[in-house]
Amino acid sequence: DAKTTQPTSMDCAEGRAANLPCNHSTISGNEYVYWYRQIHSQGPQYIIHGLKNNETNEMASLIITEDRKSSTLILPHATLRDTAVYYCIVRVEGTDKLIFGTGTRLQVFP
Amino acid sequence: GAGVSQSPSNKVTEKGKDVELRCDPISGHTALYWYRQSLGQGLEFLIYFQGNSAPDKSGLPSDRFSAERTGGSVSTLTIQRTQQEDSAVYLCASSLQRGSYNEQFFGPGTRLTVL
Numbered sequence: 001d002a003k004t005t006q007p008t009s010m011d012c013a014e015g016r017a018a019n020l021p022c023n024h025s026t027i028s029g030n031e032y033v034y035w036y037r038q039i040h041s042q043g044p045q046y047i048i049h050g051l052k053n054n055e056t057n058e059m060a061s062l063i064i065t066e067d068r069k070s071s072t073l074i075l076p077h078a079t080l081r082d083t084a085v086y087y088c089i090v091r092v093e094g095t096d097k098l099i100f101g102t103g104t105r106l107q108v109f110p
Numbered sequence: 111g112a113g114v115s116q117s118p119s120n121k122v123t124e125k126g127k128d129v130e131l132r133c134d135p136i137s138g139h140t141a142l143y144w145y146r147q148s149l150g151q152g153l154e155f156l157i158y159f160q161g162n163s164a165p166d167k168s169g170l171p172s173d174r175f176s177a178e179r180t181g182g183s184v185s186t187l188t189i190q191r192t193q194q195e196d197s198a199v200y201l202c203a204s205s206l207q208r209g210s211y212n213e214q215f216f217g218p219g220t221r222l223t224v225l
Contacts, residue, residue, distance in 0.1 A: 036214075042218070043114075043201050043203070043216025043217055043218055043219055044153065044201075044203075044214075044216050045216070046213040046214065046215075049213075085152075087152065087153075091212065095158070095166065096141055096143075096158065096160060096205065096207055096212045097143075097155055097158055097166060098143075098155070098214065099155060100145070100152045100153035100154075100155070101152055102151065102152040103152055
């Protein structure tokens with residue numbers, strides 16, 4: 001299974017962009033990168049996913065490097081409600097199983 | 111529509127007792143997953159059901175843990191002879207697999223405390 005590496009924690013000022021990095025150097029060609037977040041005491045929430053191309057939706061943007069060994073989740077205008085643990089996950093090829101790591105704890109401050 | 115629901119929301123039990131945790135997935139979702147999350151930790155995959163296929167049990171930590179999914183809908187996770195290290199939040203998720211897209215919708219979890 002491709003493993004992901006994320007910083008343990010990050011801070012971001014409210015209104016600024018939050019850029020959350022993730023390394024997945026052992027990712028295989030057909031494995032997708034998924035991002036979820038978990039707000040305190042709630043179940044995880046899907047944010048975005050991608051394979052090769054950059055992706056954008058109403059919540060965030062996902063930038064994947066050309067060699068696919070790393071990616072960055074961008075929250076363009078962070079708010080206090082974006083304070084959460086963000087998980088970068090590589091979807092196991094051939095299955096729908098998601099292997100969660102320990103994630104990045106993002107703290108947005110006023 | 112209704113999301114994933116789990117019951118009970120909290121369960122306190124004594125060491126050695128059996129417990130059953132229930133998950134009601136979103137109607138029509140073919141895939142169902144169980145995870146557990148210990149205090150301050152990330153999610154640990156336990157088991158995955160997809161349609162009528164044999165479940166992927168590769169994450170179950172011991173033979174005290176089992177799960178079933180009846181009629182392709184409701185699932186029950188059973189822990190026999192509970193131990194203190196089983197204390198955690200048990201999360202259920204469901205998804206509707208559509209090609210490469212697999213967004214898992216999570217329930218609120220069941221907080222299990224083994225005394």
